[in-house]
Amino acid sequence: KRRVLTGITTTGTPHLGNYVGAIRPAIEASRDPNNESFYFLADLHALIKCHDPKRVQESRREIAATWLALGLDTDNSVFYRQSDIPEITELTWLLTCVCAKGLMNRAHAYKAAVQDNEAEGGADPDKGITMGLFSYPVLMAADILMFNATDVPVGRDQIQHIEMARDVAGRFNHIYKGQYFKLPEARIEESVAVLNGLDGRKMSKSYNNTIPLFVSEKKLLKLIRKIKTNSLEPGEPKNTEDCTLFQIWQAFANESQIADMRQQYENGIGWGDMKNALFELVNDHLKEPRSKYEELMNDMGYVEEVMHKGAEKARAEAGTRIDLLRKTVGFGSFV
Numbered sequence: 001k002r003r004v005l006t007g008i009t010t011t012g013t014p015h016l017g018n019y020v021g022a023i024r025p026a027i028e029a030s031r032d033p034n035n036e037s038f039y040f041l042a043d044l045h046a047l048i049k050c051h052d053p054k055r056v057q058e059s060r061r062e063i064a065a066t067w068l069a070l071g072l073d074t075d076n077s078v079f080y081r082q083s084d085i086p087e088i089t090e091l092t093w094l095l096t097c098v099c100a101k102g103l104m105n106r107a108h109a110y111k112a113a114v115q116d117n118e119a120e121g122g123a124d125p126d127k128g129i130t131m132g133l134f135s136y137p138v139l140m141a142a143d144i145l146m147f148n149a150t151d152v153p154v155g156r157d158q159i160q161h162i163e164m165a166r167d168v169a170g171r172f173n174h175i176y177k178g179q180y181f182k183l184p185e186a187r188i189e190e191s192v193a194v195l196n197g198l199d200g201r202k203m204s205k206s207y208n209n210t211i212p213l214f215v216s217e218k219k220l221l222k223l224i225r226k227i228k229t230n231s232l233e234p235g236e237p238k239n240t241e242d243c244t245l246f247q248i249w250q251a252f253a254n255e256s257q258i259a260d261m262r263q264q265y266e267n268g269i270g271w272g273d274m275k276n277a278l279f280e281l282v283n284d285h286l287k288e289p290r291s292k293y294e295e296l297m298n299d300m301g302y303v304e305e306v307m308h309k310g311a312e313k314a315r316a317e318a319g320t321r322i323d324l325l326r327k328t329v330g331f332g333s334f335v
C-alpha cells in the first residue's frame with residue numbers, strides 16, 4: 001500500500017493554490033483503496049511565521065473546515081492537527097540530532113530570510129531568524145517519517161523539503177543500522193505545480209496575492225477581475241502561455257473546455273469576457289463546498305469531533321513507532 005501524507009501551514013486562509021497544488025490531489029488519492037492517507041493541519045509550523053494566537057486559531061479552523069467541505073472522507077483517511085500528536089515533536093528532536101547543520105543552511109526559506117535580514121541591517125529582532133525557521137525542514141521530516149509516508153502531494157515550492165526529509169531518513173537509517181524509515185517522494189501535479197496569483201507571481205499568503213477558496217461570489221468575481229493581464233485589445237490573438245487567467249482555467253476545466261478556450265485565445269477573446277468565463281467555471285466548482293464550508297464554520301462541534309477521532313488514530317500509530325525509535329537510540333526500559 002502507498003501511504004500518502006500532506007499538511008498545510010495554519011497561518012492563512014486556504015487559497016486556490018493550496019487547493020490545486022495539495023488539497024485536491026490529496027483528496028483524490030484518499031479515494032483510491034490502494035492508498036492510506038494522512039492529512040494534517042501544520043499548526044506547529046504556523047508558529048514559525050505567526051505569533052498571533054487569534055490568527056493561528058482562526059486559520060486552523062478555516063483549514064480544517066476547508067478539507068471537510070471539499071469532501072475529505074475521514075473514515076478512509078487520518079485527519080489531524082499536528083500539535084495533537086506530541087510524538088511528532090519528540091521525533092523532531094531525534095532527527096535534529098542526526099541532521100547536519102550544513103544541510104539546513106541550504107534550505108530556501110532560511111536562505112531567503114537571511115537575505116531579507118541582511119538587506120534590512122538585521123536590527124529588528126522580529127524580522128530576525130528564529131531556531132524554528134532554521135529547523136523547519138526537520139519538523140517537516142518528522143511529520144512525514146512519523147507515519148512512514150511514501151507519497152507526499154505538494155506544490156513545487158516544497159520539493160526541497162521533501163528531499164531533506166529523505167536525506168535525514170537515510171542518515172538515521174545509516175547511523176542506527178536499520179530500515180527505520182522509508183524514503184518519501186514528492187508527488188507534483190505538473191500542470192499546477194505553481195499556480196500564479198493576482199499579480200502574476202506565485203499565489204502565496206506571503207505575497208498577499210491570493211484568491212481565497214471560499215470568498216463570496218461577489219468577492220470572487222472582484223478578485224478574478226483584478227488578475228493582471230497585458231493590454232491586448234479584444235479581437236487581437238492572445239497567448240495562453242504565461243497567462244495567469246489561462247493557467248487557472250486549465251486547473252479547473254476539463255479537456256474540451258481547455259481546447260475551446262485555446263481556440264478563443266487565438267480568436268482574440270477580450271480579457272473582460274475571459275474573466276467572466278473564468279469566474280463562472282471556478283464558481284461552479286466551489287459553490288457547493290462553499291455552502292458546506294459556511295455550515296461547518298458556523299458550528300465547529302462536528303469538526304472538533306473529527307479532529308479528536310483523527311488524533312486518536314494518528315497517536316495509536318505514532319505511539320508504537322516512537323517506542324521503537326526510543327529503544328533504537330538507547331532509551332529503552334532498565335528492566
Ligand code: TYM
Binds near residue numbers: 007008158192202
Ligand atoms: P504551505 O502551507 O505553504 O502550502 C500548502 C500546500 O499548498 C501548496 N501551494 C501551492 N501549490 C501550487 N501553487 C501555489 N501557488 C501554491 N501555494 C502553496 C504547497 O506546495 C503545499 O503543498 N511546509 C508546508 C506544510 C507542511 C507539509 C508537511 C507538507 C508541513 N509538514 C509535511 C507536506 C508534508 C507548507 O508550509 O505548505
